[in-house]
Amino acid sequence: MQASRSFYGRLLDGLMQGAAALAALCILSVCILMVSMSLSREFGINLRGADDLIAWLCAASAFLILGQTFQHGGIVRVEIFLGALGPEWRKRLEIIGLVVMSGFCLFALTAFTLFVYQSWDFNDVSQGQIIVPLWIPQIFTAIGCLIFFLAVVDELMRVIKGGKPRYQQMAEDRLSAGDFGETL
Numbered sequence: 001m002q003a004s005r006s007f008y009g010r011l012l013d014g015l016m017q018g019a020a021a022l023a024a025l026c027i028l029s030v031c032i033l034m035v036s037m038s039l040s041r042e043f044g045i046n047l048r049g050a051d052d053l054i055a056w057l058c059a060a061s062a063f064l065i066l067g068q069t070f071q072h073g074g075i076v077r078v079e080i081f082l083g084a085l086g087p088e089w090r091k092r093l094e095i096i097g098l099v100v101m102s103g104f105c106l107f108a109l110t111a112f113t114l115f116v117y118q119s120w121d122f123n124d125v126s127q128g129q130i131i132v133p134l135w136i137p138q139i140f141t142a143i144g145c146l147i148f149f150l151a152v153v154d155e156l157m158r159v160i161k162g163g164k165p166r167y168q169q170m171a172e173d174r175l176s177a178g179d180f181g182e183t184l
Helices: 007-042 050-064 066-071 079-083 087-121 135-160 166-176
Strands: none
Touching: 007 050, 007 066, 007 135, 050 066, 050 135, 066 135, 066 166, 079 087, 087 135, 135 166
16 A cells, blocks of 8 residues: 555655654643653742643644544544445545545644744744744644645545545554454
């Protein structure tokens, strides 16, 4: 499956892998900061701004992983309904759903990008214990939305060309391997 991907597809896959790795690093950083905060309290040390950093890292991780989560079938879909349809109607509804989803992703991408730009343009800074230009933590929401939008459009193009969506293929592969964990 990987060898038949176009240059754009391989580039998108690499982008999603990189964003997923960055999201994992964000979660690891949250863990390290939270443990450090707990331990520092025992010694009477205040880690200034750790709460702000944790909030920003949580938001970054949530947005950076969206594209890969979608691609792997981790976003809620109405599979029971789609599974009851014939192949032609299923394809039509997949296309309609992906077009609508692309529209929502584009709207979110536009809104977050404008939000980041305005924070940068107004020199908006955080109000917490550490002063950080807000566009820095906010940019990860826009990047995550961009990757998510590209992943949705990639699946839309795949379905329009007559292929099976990757999220459907991965779900079928899991079931054929005897992994019923996500269907329970």
